[in-house]
Amino acid sequence: MSRGGRFVQQQGGPEGFAAFIPAPLPPAPPLAFSPELQRIHETAVHAVGQLExxxxxxxxxxxxxxxxxxxxxxxxxxxxxxxxxxxxxxxENDAVPGTPLDDVREVSRYVAALYHGLQRIETGELPLSLRLIREIHGVLMRSGRGSVQSPGEFRRTQNWIGGSRPGNAHYVPPPPHEMMAALDNFEKFLHDGYGRTAPIVKAGLAHAQFETIHPFLDGNGRVGRLLISLIFGAEGLLSQPFFYFSLYLKENRSAYYDALQRVRTHGDWEGWIYFYLVGVDSVARQAADTTLALRDLFRRDQQRVASLGRAAGSAMRVYDLLRERIVVSIPRAAEESGLTWPTVNGALRRLEQLGIAREVSGRNRARVYVYQRQLDLLNA
Structure with missing residues (x-):
């Protein structure tokens, strides 16, 4: 038993296994904000405010x-x-590269799942809730490799992380008969049923608890990361989820798993929240810097397009579309701009001469162009 929960021995397999039952949120006793933890919390709040x-x-x-x-x-x-x-x-521009299609479609479903959650919250159709989480999971897993793992449904069987069976797994989440009580507490916490929690801290606690409960057969990690963006939006921290927290987790994967596990084994909620807040601060600052760099890039390139004289009108329409989509094909650009193929072709050639667009398909027809400097900023 720890402040984070308890391990309970279960029957099953040749040796049995210990499943983890998380303690309810919010942590008890409450988070102890040392001067350093308070400092990084204030720094993270400020960084998110700057990004907004x-x-x-x-x-x-x-x-x-x-x-x-x-x-x-x-x-x-x-x-x-x-x-x-x-x-x-x-x-997305119908110019599929050589990478496996399953991978690209999987990423595309993540985009659709996040948009689905945002729309449901913003329109007031549904609050952030277990029902919405199931809907998001259903969109995320509706086809491809996860489509056989009960999309949109909480699991009814035991799952585990690492190893070949629960008995040799790195971590075993709560069994199904214990899981729903943990999820009920989780939903009440999201709705401030136990009192108000500082919004950024609330997102961090919820993410860790969701990962610990692991309520789906597959896709838990992606849904758990989506939750951070959705809570930031629902709590009014960001008007839109201009936040790519997965960058921090990808760069610090080992420390991330260690921090989550210490909550379970030692009840170290403070250690997890510190790790998480450092990431919030880092990613928010980087996103704000990227936004400023993009704004400067767009301002300079718009001035260059405006200098084209008589050709500036059509070139600016195509440039606006390229700025929005980053990658465009001539057919798609013509369709979305309402311009003819020859006009779009000419505009893109002018943008290429200005060093704004770069042709990447090598085709004679239906060529594809990328806004390379914008893409470089996003990839940095």
Whole structure:
């Protein structure tokens, strides 16, 4: 037994196994905010506030398009997919690269799952709840490798992490008959049923508890990472999820798993929250810096396009589309801009001469162009 929960011996397999039953949220006794933990909390809150302020200086929909896809790629890479941001953007523009299609589609489903959750919360159709979490999981796992693992349904059998069976696993989540009580507490915590928790801390506690409960047969990691963005939005920290926390977890994977496990074995909620807040601060600062760099890039390139004289009108329309999509094909650009193929072709050639667009398909027809400097900033 620890402050984080208890291990309970279970029957099954040749040797039995110990499953972990998490203690209810919020932690008891409450989080002890040392001066250092208080400092990093204030720093993280400030960094997220700065990101929100900087993001308001740009078109939020375009920023959201970019950052949601960056988070989707990073989160999926943690699960072993090989797709890059370029792969996803080319796939969405009907210019599929040589990477395995299953990988790209898996990342695309992550984008769809996050948008689904955001729409349901923003329109007031459904609060962040177990029902919405099941819906998000259903979108995420509706096809591909996870489609046989009960999409949108909480598990009814025991799962485990690492090893070939529960008896030699690295971690065994609560058995199904204990899981629903933990999920009921989890939902009440999301709805402030036990009192108000500072929003950034609330997202960190919820993420760790969700990962510990592991309520689905597959896809728990991706849904758990989605939760952070959704809570930030639902709590009013960010008007849109301009936040790719998976970058921090991907770069610090071993420390991440260790911090989660110490909650279970030692009740070290403070250690987990410190690790998490350092990540929030780091990612929010980087996202704000990237946003400012993108804003400066767009301002300079718009001035260059405007200098084209008579050709500036059509070139600016195509540039705006390239800025929004990052990767465009001539057919897609013509369809979305309402311009003819020859006009789009000419505009993209002018953008290429300015060093803004780069042709990447090598085709004679239906060529594909990328806004390389924007992509480089997102990939940095």
């Amino acid at each position: 302020g900087v993001s308001r200086t740009m078109d939020p929909d375009r920023l959201l398009y970019m950052y949601v896809r960056k988070e989707a790629v990073l989160s999926s890479q943690i699960e072993g997919t090989q797709s890059t941001l370029t792969d996803l953007l080319e796939f």
